[in-house]
Amino acid sequence: MTDTELKQPPDGKRALVSEILILPDGRVLGHSLTRAFTQLLSELNPDDPQIRPRTPEAVASDTTAQEPAA
Amino acid sequence: MIRSGRWERRSAVAAGRIAAARAALADCRFCAHDCGVNRLAGEVGVCRAGAGPRVHLAQVEVADELELIPTFAIALSGCDLRCDFCITGAQSWNPLAGEIIPAAELATRAEAALAGGARTVMLLGGEPTIHLPFLLEVVAALPDEAKLVLKTNAHGSVVSRAFLHGLFDVWCADYKFGNDACAERLARVPNYTETVRENLLWAARQSDLIVRHLVMPGHVACCWAPVAEWLALHLPGVKVNLRSGFWPAWQARRHPELRGTVPDGEAARAREIAAEWDLNLVV
Ligand code: SF4
Numbered sequence: 001m002t003d004t005e006l007k008q009p010p011d012g013k014r015a016l017v018s019e020i021l022i023l024p025d026g027r028v029l030g031h032s033l034t035r036a037f038t039q040l041l042s043e044l045n046p047d048d049p050q051i052r053p054r055t056p057e058a059v060a061s062d063t064t065a066q067e068p069a070a
Numbered sequence: 071m072i073r074s075g076r077w078e079r080r081s082a083v084a085a086g087r088i089a090a091a092r093a094a095l096a097d098c099r100f101c102a103h104d105c106g107v108n109r110l111a112g113e114v115g116v117c118r119a120g121a122g123p124r125v126h127l128a129q130v131e132v133a134d135e136l137e138l139i140p141t142f143a144i145a146l147s148g149c150d151l152r153c154d155f156c157i158t159g160a161q162s163w164n165p166l167a168g169e170i171i172p173a174a175e176l177a178t179r180a181e182a183a184l185a186g187g188a189r190t191v192m193l194l195g196g197e198p199t200i201h202l203p204f205l206l207e208v209v210a211a212l213p214d215e216a217k218l219v220l221k222t223n224a225h226g227s228v229v230s231r232a233f234l235h236g237l238f239d240v241w242c243a244d245y246k247f248g249n250d251a252c253a254e255r256l257a258r259v260p261n262y263t264e265t266v267r268e269n270l271l272w273a274a275r276q277s278d279l280i281v282r283h284l285v286m287p288g289h290v291a292c293c294w295a296p297v298a299e300w301l302a303l304h305l306p307g308v309k310v311n312l313r314s315g316f317w318p319a320w321q322a323r324r325h326p327e328l329r330g331t332v333p334d335g336e337a338a339r340a341r342e343i344a345a346e347w348d349l350n351l352v353v
Contacts (some may be wrong), residue, residue, distance in 0.1 A: 016129050019157075021317045023331060029315040031157050033133035035140060050315075052191075054132040060142055060187070 035059075084209035084237055091203040091233050095121055100202050100230045101150040102265040105335040119148040123201040126161040126168030128176055130183050134192065135280055135311055135352055138219055138240065140225040141192040142183035144176055144208065149196040151223050152258040153246070154287065155328050159320030173204060177211035184216055190240070194221035197314035199230045209237050224269040225259065231272055241273040242280045248296035252289060256325065270305060280352065281311045285340045286316050288327030294340050309352045312344055 018037040020030040028041060028048070035056050041048065042055045052058060094100070095109040105115030114120070134141055145158070148165030180191045191212060197207050199222055209218065217239045224243040226234070245266055247253035254264030261340035273279045283297050295310075301308060301314040316338055322328040332340075344351055 014129075017127055029317050031133055031315070032131055032143070033131075034129060035132055038132050041251060053136055053353075054139060059132060061146070062136070 080214050080237060081210050084206045087233050088203055088206045089331050091206055094229065099227050100200055101225050102227050103150055104227065109182060117148050117150040117200045119200050123147060123204050124166060124168035125171045127177060127296045140188045141190040142180045142188045143192045143194060145194050146201050147196050148200055150200050150225055154256055154324050155319055155322040161207060167300050173207035173211050176208055176229055184257050190217045190219050192219040192221055197223050199226040202230055224249045224266045226269055235276060238277055240280060243270055243273055244282050245297050246284065248293035252293055260310060274305055282313055283313045284313045284316055285332050285337060286328060287330055287332045287336060290336045290340050295343055298343045298347045298349060302349060307350050310349045311352050312340060326353045
């Protein structure tokens with residue numbers, strides 16, 4: 001399967017891509033994390049200090065998020 | 071750094087540089103490899119990239135620094151480094167990975183993401199600097215008020231710096247290796263230290279700068295320690311993201327010390343070094 005096929009499923013919608021590695025001790029490493037995937041990870045491990053501030057709720061409650069560019 | 075007055079004209083400045091950047095592909099010296107190949111005529115240099123890029127990812131992400139997320143990330147395939155542990159090796163080593171997406175379409179999607187709550191637009195790779203003409207096209211198509219982030223390996227040349235000057239609010243730059251021997255062995259790049267330092271000092275003068283260092287197993291003493299010392303002495307107060315999520319991706323298995331994650335003791339030592347140099351750590 002090519003990259004293009006991976007990112008454009010047959011229904012024409014663009015797929016979102018995240019990659020994670022689950023370690024034997026339960027830690028989860030990830031990159032290219034989307035909001036939806038971060039939500040899922042936070043439900044699996046609500047105490048993860050890397051994931052917690054990146055959930056949609058946490059980002060939305062960060063009032064600086066909507067500031068215009070300096 | 072050019073301040074507020076820049077934003078009214080950033081798109082125009084970028085647009086005005088596109089033709090010269092395209093012409094520069096005929097004698098490509100966008101990065102410190104300084105190949106001098108004619109990419110317009112099908113010649114390839116170290117990065118193997120042609121005249122135009124492919125996009126391997128364009129989506130809203132939240133994995134980057136908290137001050138930047140959510141970001142609309144546009145990842146261009148191809149890179150001028152050959153890091154064996156690259157987390158996106160399949161796309162970074164292959165400039166033909168992904169799909170061709172016009173700059174205007176990316177800008178439209180970025181605008182929709184900004185309207186939906188994204189805080190920044192991030193151009194990354196691979197290494198975006200090797201695709202300078204396209205990079206300029208994207209910047210020219212984006213709204214002037216958008217906060218733009220360039221995520222780079224800091225291996226660009228004086229040529230690329232001239233084209234990029236004043237266009238990005240934030241440079242998010244890697245400082246991966248603390249010495250040239252590790253850089254040669256793990257990323258096949260000569261003269262790494264001098265190049266990356268030159269780029270970081272320049273970036274700090276003309277934009278906000280976040281320096282990233284990925285802690286690698288077995289490389290705390292040889293790589294992180296000298297990086298931390300140099301940052302403390304030459305860029306005091308610069309934001310530093312000490313990243314702990316190394317995993318043995320891509321061809322990391324070529325190097326025995328890179329076949330696992332970072333042991334707890336080494337991660338702790340890396341944080342100690344950051345504290346000893348009083349680095350301004352961000353997450
Ligand atoms: S971008 Fe760098 S590696 Fe690629 S052809 Fe130009 S000088 Fe060579």
